[in-house]
Amino acid sequence: IGVVKMQPADYAQEDMAFVKEELELFDPEGVNCWVRSEEVVGDMKVCLTRFEQDTGIAVNWTLFEERTASLEHNPSSHAACNVYYDKETEDYVRQLEGYIFDRFQYQSCCEDA
Numbered sequence: 001i002g003v004v005k006m007q008p009a010d011y012a013q014e015d016m017a018f019v020k021e022e023l024e025l026f027d028p029e030g031v032n033c034w035v036r037s038e039e040v041v042g043d044m045k046v047c048l049t050r051f052e053q054d055t056g057i058a059v060n061w062t063l064f065e066e067r068t069a070s071l072e073h074n075p076s077s078h079a080a081c082n083v084y085y086d087k088e089t090e091d092y093v094r095q096l097e098g099y100i101f102d103r104f105q106y107q108s109c110c111e112d113a
Contacts, residue, residue: 016096023099038111041068081110 028034032054033047048059085093090109094101 020099023103026103028103041071044068085109 033043033050035043035047044064048064051057052059085108093109100106
């Protein structure tokens with residue numbers, strides 16, 4: 001797979017500096033519950049369970065199960081993540097956006113790596 005890589009200087013440095021500055025100030029612990037795109041339904045269950053515990057308000061789990069059972073789960077066919085993110089590519093992403101890895105405690109570009 002051919003990848004066209006832009007050098008960090010090719011991006012608007014001002015924009016990158018602003019995003020980095022804001023993310024360095026951001027504390028993910030200030031959010032009650034995160035729903036990751038890689039695990040939407042499972043994370044929603046965790047967050048809704050916490051919501052029930054914190055508020056005493058019951059979640060309609062029957063409706064939740066009905067609605068989530070009919071979701072189309074990424075019907076595209078694609079290669080495994082590590083096909084797209086080899087070591088060189090991951091190093092490049094970390095060079096550009098290492099602060100995101102730090103803030104969200106990502107160990108790798110690929111969850112299964």
